[in-house]
Amino acid sequence: MSTAFDLFTIVMVIGGAFLFLAGTVGLLRFPDTLSRLHALTKVDNLGLGLIVFGLLPQVNSWTGALKLIALWLLVQYSGAMVTQLIARAVRQDRQDQRQGA
Amino acid sequence: MQIAFDIALVVLLLAIAGWTIVAREAFSAVVVFMVFGLLLSLAWVRLAAVDVALTEAAIGSGVTGMLLLNAAAILRPVEASYARPSVSLRIIAGVFAAAVAGTLGGLVIMFKGEPVSLAPLVLDHLPASGLDNPVAGVLFVFRSLDTLLEKVVLVLALIGVWSLAPDKFWGGAPGLRVFGERQSILVFLAQTLPPIGIIVAVYMTWVGASEPGGAFQGGAILAAMWILVMVAGLRNVPPISSQTMRLAMMVGPLCFLVIGLAGIVLAGSFLAYPAGLAKPLIVVIEITLALSIGITLGLLAAGAPAKAPAS
Numbered sequence: 001m002s003t004a005f006d007l008f009t010i011v012m013v014i015g016g017a018f019l020f021l022a023g024t025v026g027l028l029r030f031p032d033t034l035s036r037l038h039a040l041t042k043v044d045n046l047g048l049g050l051i052v053f054g055l056l057p058q059v060n061s062w063t064g065a066l067k068l069i070a071l072w073l074l075v076q077y078s079g080a081m082v083t084q085l086i087a088r089a090v091r092q093d094r095q096d097q098r099q100g101a
Numbered sequence: 102m103q104i105a106f107d108i109a110l111v112v113l114l115l116a117i118a119g120w121t122i123v124a125r126e127a128f129s130a131v132v133v134f135m136v137f138g139l140l141l142s143l144a145w146v147r148l149a150a151v152d153v154a155l156t157e158a159a160i161g162s163g164v165t166g167m168l169l170l171n172a173a174a175i176l177r178p179v180e181a182s183y184a185r186p187s188v189s190l191r192i193i194a195g196v197f198a199a200a201v202a203g204t205l206g207g208l209v210i211m212f213k214g215e216p217v218s219l220a221p222l223v224l225d226h227l228p229a230s231g232l233d234n235p236v237a238g239v240l241f242v243f244r245s246l247d248t249l250l251e252k253v254v255l256v257l258a259l260i261g262v263w264s265l266a267p268d269k270f271w272g273g274a275p276g277l278r279v280f281g282e283r284q285s286i287l288v289f290l291a292q293t294l295p296p297i298g299i300i301v302a303v304y305m306t307w308v309g310a311s312e313p314g315g316a317f318q319g320g321a322i323l324a325a326m327w328i329l330v331m332v333a334g335l336r337n338v339p340p341i342s343s344q345t346m347r348l349a350m351m352v353g354p355l356c357f358l359v360i361g362l363a364g365i366v367l368a369g370s371f372l373a374y375p376a377g378l379a380k381p382l383i384v385v386i387e388i389t390l391a392l393s394i395g396i397t398l399g400l401l402a403a404g405a406p407a408k409a410p411a412s
Contacts, residue, residue, distance in 0.1 A: 074297070081290045088286065 005057035012054025019047035033090045037083050044079035048072055107147060114140055127173040127180060131166060138162025151313035152236040155305075159321035160398075167328070167402050231380030233311035240315070241383045245372045249361065252354045252390060255397050259350070263341055266406040272342035275400065276407025279334040291333030298326040306391040310380060316353070316387040320394025327399040338403050340410055346396060353393030357386050 019042055026039025052072040059065045117137045124130035138161040145154035186194075220235070227238045240248045266273075280287055302322035309315030330336050339346045360382050364373040374382050 078290075078294070081286055084286045 009054045009058055012050050016047045016050035016054065019043060019050065023047060034087060037087060041079060041083055044075055048075055110140065110144055110147065114144060127176055128170070131169040131173050134169065135162050135166035138166065152234070152315065152318075155313055155318045156321075159318050164321055164324065164398050164402065171402065171404060229379070230374075230383070231377075232383065234309060234313065234315075236313070237309050237311075237315055237383070237387075241386065242374070242379065245357075245361070249354065249357050249372070252357065252393070255394065256350060256354065259397050259401055262401060262405050266341075269409055270406040272340060272410035273406040273408040274338045274340045274410075275403035275405060277328075277331055277338050277403040279338075280332060287333045288335065291329045291335050295326040295330060298322055298329075302326070302391065302395070306387055307384075309387055310384060316390035317394060319387075319391040321398060323391060323395030324398035324402065327395060328402050331399070331403065340408075341400075341406050342410060346400075349396045350393055350400070353386070353390035356389040360386060 023039050023043030026042075027036050030036045030039055049072055052068050055068060056065050059068060114137065117133060117140060121130050121133045121137060124133055138157055142154040142157040142162065145151070145157055223235050223238060223243060226243070227233075227235055230238055230242045232238045232242070302319040304319075305314040305322060306316055306319030307314075309319070331338050360374075361372040364375075365371050367375045
């Protein structure tokens with residue numbers, strides 16, 4: 001049973017790590033701020049989500065599991081907010097430039 | 102496998118440390134410095150020093166990073182006009198820095214014999230304090246004078262920042278930039294996140310007696326929540342003449358000092374705790390300290406007074 005759990009953890013964490021890698025490549029390679037944000041959100045949501053999900057069977061208490069899930073939710077929450085803030089700042093910048101031109 | 106991870110971490114840390122020095126703009130140097138702090142806290146986790154890792158992430162990377170970002174933003178208009186130091190000056194600085202690093206590294210490598218560890222001694226005497234976290238034991242029992250002075254230094258640092266204010270602004274409010282009206286998302290975040298953050302801060306302070314955590318980490322989270330509320334414009338930045346605020350800033354160090362002085366009468370020496378009361382007293386000190394640290398760090402981030410006091 002524990003082998004099955006370990007296998008689950010390995011698959012999930014590798015999946016999460018792959019998303020982190022893909023998100024980082026996107027962050028470095030995408031042409032503008034908005035698409036870079038898009039790449040970043042995948043890491044926050046799914047990448048961290050898979051890692052947390054994969055680590056759940058390894059936690060030895062249910063409070064520990066709750067803490068992991070709470071962490072993921074908090075990162076999700078702040079990530080979504082910060083993404084919005086940056087995107088709005090970008091839009092404001094573009095409007096300012098258009099008015100200036 | 103683990104050694105490969107550790108080596109990769111060390112190489113990355115060194116590379117990023119180099120980057121902070123090479124970076125031309127203050128802003129990018131600060132951002133890289135914050136990344137350095139986060140990776141450094143990972144290194145502390147690898148060394149099983151979770152308390153240090155938490156402090157590094159919260160203070161070394163978070164609060165210090167914000168202070169440096171503020172400084173970089175203030176310096177930005179004049180940054181380009183600064184002439185780069187001459188080549189000879191840079192070489193001399195490099196030689197001195199390398200000499201210091203080389204001496205320290207050489208001492209570590211050439212040190213003969215077993216390093217002296219006080220850890221067994223701490224673990225032997227820890228049960229008497231009623232604490233379970235050896236780090237809290239060192240901070241509040243065995244080396245409590247250091248901890249007390251550390252909190253006083255924090256207040257002194259704030260006085261240093263305040264003293265940068267021009268005379269006409271003395272007693273006024275700090276010049277923290279507020280983004281209240283335009284960014285409604287920020288307001289929403291500042292309304293919803295602090296309730297969670299405050300619970301985490303209370304938990305972090307409370308759990309410090311038995312597990313990694315404590316007043317400094319809890320206080321840093323409190324400060325972050327307060328800064329968020331101030332930046333979003335939900336609460337005004339208090340003027341530095343506010344008596345309530347100054348009292349909140351001092352309550353932690355004062356409480357520590359009073360309990361320490363009471364130790365002379367009740368337990369025979371300064372900063373000693375009466376038998377059996379050590380843990381409750383330490384918890385009281387930690388709670389008041391967390392509040393004071395939160396206020397002080399928040400005000401440090403808010404910066405020097407930049408508005409004339411309301412008359």
